[in-house]
Amino acid sequence: MINSEEDRHLKLAGEADCAPEPLPTLRHSTAHLMAQAVTQIFPEVKVAIGPAIEDGFYYDFAKPAPFTPEDLERIEAGMRELAKQDLAFVREEMARDKAIRFFEERGEPFKVEILRSIDAPTVSLYRQGDFVDLCRGPHVASTGAIRFFKLLSSSGAYWRGSEKNPMLQRIYGTAWLTKEDLDKYLWRLEEAKKRDHRKLGRELDLFEFHDISPGAPFWLPGGMVLVRELEKYARASLDARGYQEISTPMLVNKKLWEKSGHWQLYQANMFKVEVEVEEETFCLKPMNCPESTYVYGRTVRSYRDLPIRYSEMGRCHRNERSGTLTGLIRVRQFTQDDAHIYCRPDQVQSEITDLLDLVREWYGTFGLRPSYRLATRPPDKLGTDQQWDQAEDGLHEAMRANNLTYDLDKGGGAFYGPKIDIDVEDTLGRQWQLATIQVDLTMLPERMQCEYIDSDGQPKRPVVIHRAIFGSYERFIAILTEHFAGAFPTWLAPVQARVLPVSEKFAEYGRAVHARLRAAGIRAHLDDRNEKLGYRIREAQVHKVPYTLVVGEREAQHETASVRPHGSEKSAVLPVTEFLEGLAAEIGSRSATLTVGRSG
Ligand SMILES: [Zn+2]
Ligand SMILES: [Zn+2]
Numbered sequence: 001m002i003n004s005e006e007d008r009h010l011k012l013a014g015e016a017d018c019a020p021e022p023l024p025t026l027r028h029s030t031a032h033l034m035a036q037a038v039t040q041i042f043p044e045v046k047v048a049i050g051p052a053i054e055d056g057f058y059y060d061f062a063k064p065a066p067f068t069p070e071d072l073e074r075i076e077a078g079m080r081e082l083a084k085q086d087l088a089f090v091r092e093e094m095a096r097d098k099a100i101r102f103f104e105e106r107g108e109p110f111k112v113e114i115l116r117s118i119d120a121p122t123v124s125l126y127r128q129g130d131f132v133d134l135c136r137g138p139h140v141a142s143t144g145a146i147r148f149f150k151l152l153s154s155s156g157a158y159w160r161g162s163e164k165n166p167m168l169q170r171i172y173g174t175a176w177l178t179k180e181d182l183d184k185y186l187w188r189l190e191e192a193k194k195r196d197h198r199k200l201g202r203e204l205d206l207f208e209f210h211d212i213s214p215g216a217p218f219w220l221p222g223g224m225v226l227v228r229e230l231e232k233y234a235r236a237s238l239d240a241r242g243y244q245e246i247s248t249p250m251l252v253n254k255k256l257w258e259k260s261g262h263w264q265l266y267q268a269n270m271f272k273v274e275v276e277v278e279e280e281t282f283c284l285k286p287m288n289c290p291e292s293t294y295v296y297g298r299t300v301r302s303y304r305d306l307p308i309r310y311s312e313m314g315r316c317h318r319n320e321r322s323g324t325l326t327g328l329i330r331v332r333q334f335t336q337d338d339a340h341i342y343c344r345p346d347q348v349q350s351e352i353t354d355l356l357d358l359v360r361e362w363y364g365t366f367g368l369r370p371s372y373r374l375a376t377r378p379p380d381k382l383g384t385d386q387q388w389d390q391a392e393d394g395l396h397e398a399m400r401a402n403n404l405t406y407d408l409d410k411g412g413g414a415f416y417g418p419k420i421d422i423d424v425e426d427t428l429g430r431q432w433q434l435a436t437i438q439v440d441l442t443m444l445p446e447r448m449q450c451e452y453i454d455s456d457g458q459p460k461r462p463v464v465i466h467r468a469i470f471g472s473y474e475r476f477i478a479i480l481t482e483h484f485a486g487a488f489p490t491w492l493a494p495v496q497a498r499v500l501p502v503s504e505k506f507a508e509y510g511r512a513v514h515a516r517l518r519a520a521g522i523r524a525h526l527d528d529r530n531e532k533l534g535y536r537i538r539e540a541q542v543h544k545v546p547y548t549l550v551v552g553e554r555e556a557q558h559e560t561a562s563v564r565p566h567g568s569e570k571s572a573v574l575p576v577t578e579f580l581e582g583l584a585a586e587i588g589s590r591s592a593t594l595t596v597g598r599s600g
Contacts, residue, residue: 027052030175036131037078056174067154069593086144148182149175156181172522198327198483215325215332222494260290288314293448301452307343328478341465349394377410416443502552507557563597
């Protein structure tokens with residue numbers, strides 16, 4: 001697939017450029033500079049396309065062997081040399097037929113293929129020094145403007161993204177307007193590698209994957225603590241907001257999916273199970289929506305019963321291709337923190353207002369900064385304009401009621417209703433799409449025939465609001481692991497405190513402290529191994545245990561412990577009672593930071 005940035009190479013001359021942003025322009029120019037260096041160093045290479053992408057650029061080349069890290073160094077050095085020459089980027093327009101002959105003579109078959117697919121008399125080329133590319137532009141004035149860049153990696157990529165086409169060699173790079181920006185980005189890359197949840201998941205014993213079930217995590221005891229704490233958090237919050245929790249079957253007769261439309265539209269993503277004796281086909285549910293309507297529809301509902309808020313920790317399966325599976329981010333089995341709210345049209349606004357409040361509360365607990373996008377009616381839609389007006393106005397009003405700024409995604413709604421998509425920004429400034437709040441005016445209500453008896457005695461269709469806030473527990477835990485770099489707040493931490501007797505002599509006091517912590521409901525470990533104290537302290541730090549309690553003679557005499565919070569160089573000696581009180585307060589408030597023993 002050609003994405004919109006790649007279109008830069010495909011657009012026609014004479015078209016007005018859309019307002020060029022400085023960064024994409026710089027990055028796209030850097031891609032040209034790289035292609036120039038590559039063709040100088042490897043004259044046999046054919047050039048394909050090279051767009052700007054988020055945080056950088058790439059260029060694809062036809063070359064029999066992959067680029068090596070040494071190649072990238074040579075290419076980067078070549079780029080710096082060409083940048084020093086300060087070659088101007090010169091635009092020229094050329095008749096399409098002439099351009100085809102031009103690139104044929106230069107032996108560039110990909111450019112010829114692109115040109116043949118363009119239906120226009122004239123195209124534009126950009127030239128810097130001896131390098132010429134078919135390109136819409138715009139570009140920076142000259143190669144001298146390209147100063148802060150780095151080549152990052154190379155990989156195989158199919159021409160135009162199709163497996164039927166030849167495999168090309170792609171080089172990725174990044175470019176920035178200032179040295180600080182480049183340094184910051186490279187630091188972020190390094191930091192992201194260290195924080196990779198797949199790596200930390202192994203090191204901290206949170207979860208693992210096995211080939212016997214690709215894309216389905218085996219939760220280890222440590223990771224299961226995270227799941228349980230998040231569930232506890234979610235349940236307490238939803239209970240207080242009038243939700244009722246339900247649980248619906250995972251294995252469901254295909255008749256349901258025919259009714260809901262998934263069988264026709266989503267079959268390729270569903271796991272099918274043939275039940276031989278009964279000769280029936282069942283599917284593992286890919287989502288919880290249609291089943292929740294069975295719970296709703298089990299009795300006649302009156303307008304006075306609404307809203308009904310059903311939450312479900314729904315375990316779903318989707319048949320993702322094994323090549324696309326990525327840690328906990330892209331899985332085949334996941335558990336959604338799902339909910340379906342059945343309400344009257346006049347209740348949509350207040351329900352959305354409550355949901356946005358809930359979103360802010362939940363993300364705030366983790367220090368994740370949300371941003372909002374409101375997607376409105378697409379050209380092809382179900383339902384009446386009046387229904388859409390009411391729903392969209394409700395969403396706008398709910399945003400205003402929460403004092404939220406948001407982007408408008410005009411026409412980006414689902415065909416059955418408008419929605420709000422919510423991204424969060426983590427500590428590294430990375431964006432993750434998490435929550436979605438979808439207003440369903442017609443699809444589920446119509447297809448699954450949901451009803452309520454309105455005040456006029458007539459049956460009406462309720463509006464269904466679909467929403468998930470964590471998204472899935474798997475993905476959310478991946479994001480939290482990277483966000484906190486594995487050093488979870490105490491309320492989430494798999495092990496909250498480790499007790500280290502300085503030597504065998506104080507093992508008994510250590511056991512007593514450990515027992516007190518456990519009795520107080522703290523997830524505590526006793527490390528009384530026959531290892532040097534320094535080694536055991538380092539181990540506790542490596543495992544990112546929030547609190548390390550060292551106990552020796554003085555501590556045993558005074559019923560204290562030497563408390564060291566994770567990431568701190570200093571310890572504070574505290575009475576065990578005081579430590580427990582402080583810890584209970586910290587955990588109870590779900591503090592994002594460690595608070596005990598900081599001042600002492
Ligand atoms: Zn270009
Ligand atoms: Zn749903």
